[in-house]
Amino acid sequence: MTMPSINAIALVLLIPAAAAALLALLPGYRLSARLNVLASFSTLIAALSLFVEKPATDPYFLVDDLNIVFIVLNTFVGFTTSVFSASYIAHELETGRLTPTYLRFYHAMYQVMMFGMNLALTANNIGLMWVAIELATLTTVLMVGIYRTHEALEAAWKYFILGSVGIAFALFGTILVYMAAQPVVGEGLYGMVWTVLIDHVAAFDPALLNVAFIFLLLGYGTKVGLAPLHAWLPDAHAEGPTPISAVLSGLLLNVALYAVLRFKMLLAANTQAITPGPLMALMGLTSLVFAGFMLYRRRDIKRLFAYSSIEHMGIITFAFGMGGPLANFAGLLHMTMHSLTKSAIFFAVGHIAQVKGTQKISDIRGLTETHPVLGWGLVLGVVAIAGMPPLGIFMSEFLVVSSTFAREPLLALVLVLGLLVAFGALMLRLHGFAFGAPTGSTAPVEASYLPMFGHLGLVCVAGVYLPPAMVAWFQHIARLLG
């Protein structure tokens, strides 16, 4: 802390960047895996220090009450996933699915991805935010294709094409926001600084802002995985390495949603522009119902949970679209719970797919008998994600539903329908792979259970007790979001 410029934001960004460079040079996967964990842990510590001392806002970086939550969640799941990845990736090397060179590339890319996501979350400049999200997308495209099978290449190609179109739309939206800002704020840098924009947005041309928001919602919405722009998501989740599926579901979707939220706040502050809420609520609800029905036809276990991610991002987007203190609070809570639960599920699924040698649901049976710890861990995870009481997701879903019933009973009916449909599908599948006569390999797994049970433990605790400080914090953000 000798120089004023080395603050917590710089650390959150510099640690992953430096680690990426180092990991790209170092041979030997054991060392790299450990270094990956260490780097992710230091980033988490740096992120936590943001609570203690908030760095000053400048034209490029911003830390306010809203994005601290995202940053801490991002670095926390990034850290636990790196622990899981260390035990997962050795097996991939043994089975020959990855070569040491690719593994080196994998670890470097992991840190580049963390860098991209942290940069997007701390950016105060909407242009910088766009560049960061593009960077994170690019690295995940490379990671999805890393196994170089037919399916992995197809998934990566589809992700690349759809992701690029989303990125292009988002950039066009960003340019339009600048065009709207330019007559009021003046030319140059300040036309893209979010904190400046929000102060002056009331005077912007509403028509231009409306068009801009449509493009931004479509562009970043593609990255959130909202129907009908979700086509890349199931493939990318199913074909890439499982740690990447966990990070995609748990983090990258949130980062894209965060970008949408920032622009929603801009629009909400301009009284003449369209209210962004209904659009988001509509897209969210569509995704929820669509994904709910799609869950029934899944035969691949990672694909199943990918569709479940679409469902939950739909719920979260819907909650933020409804707006108001209660729905926003529920949305934030649901986002946190979903990130924790979904990544825990992917941790379990990763080890299961490795030991069974398949991702097909029909080939995985009786997990609770052959691998009790993993099996019951997965059962707990699926029960949590399906929204059974008394776990954390039940509470956030309950809040979403009850706040919607109070305001729009008809929408609440659709919401409940979607939730029930998804619940049924998950229970049906869960029964298949968790119970019954065991099939496939019964070999013991060398797994690190700590990340999985750590996440699930947090979700269980959150279901019955939320720390008052956290509640107060979330309530504060919910009011900010409007």
Add this chain to the structure above:
Amino acid sequence: MEGLVFDIAHLLAGSLVLVSFMMLYQDRLYSLLNVFAFHAVVLSLSVAWQAYIQDAPHLYVTAVIALIFKAIIIPLSLHRIIARLGIHREIETVVGVGPTMLAGMGLVALSLVVMLRATAEADPLAREDLAFALSVLLLGLLMMVTRRNAVSQVVGFMSLENGLILAAAGAKGMPLVVEISVAFSVLIAFIVIGIFLFRIRERFDTVDVQTLDRFRGEKR
């Protein structure tokens, strides 16, 4: 003088839309690449003109990047890839030329209606520029949808991106334009040429994306 400045900017941006239309009906890969190179030259001129009239020297960098990277390096290397893969004879269209052109005209009309209405109060030069840029963007998207060959999808993506650069250059004093154009160039260079085409070729001996479709995730 005002009128002439406006007319030249208008002419260049309009030509970009026209060249986008020309790309839509190229069914040979080599001629598609040639038209794309022309597209990049027109973009570069257009950005250079914006740099001159806005007195913004950094935009010249963007113009030079467009000229060297997109009008020379990329088409040349794609030429080599096509030759090496032996797919230069391939004729590929998913939708016929007629419907594609009609759809293209519809998209241009749409973007003019949307942008001109939304930007009624903005500076007229920037306004028309944005409308043209959105047209180029949508035409690029249309091309990506109507082609099934990986090379021409990439060309479609690059023309889409040219539209974005046009929009960014037209927005007066917009920061980060150069950085964005560099970011896009890196994106294209890295992903497209370096990795995807090589991998796809290695695995399938073709860059036809329909081959990939056969391996749809769940129909195993």
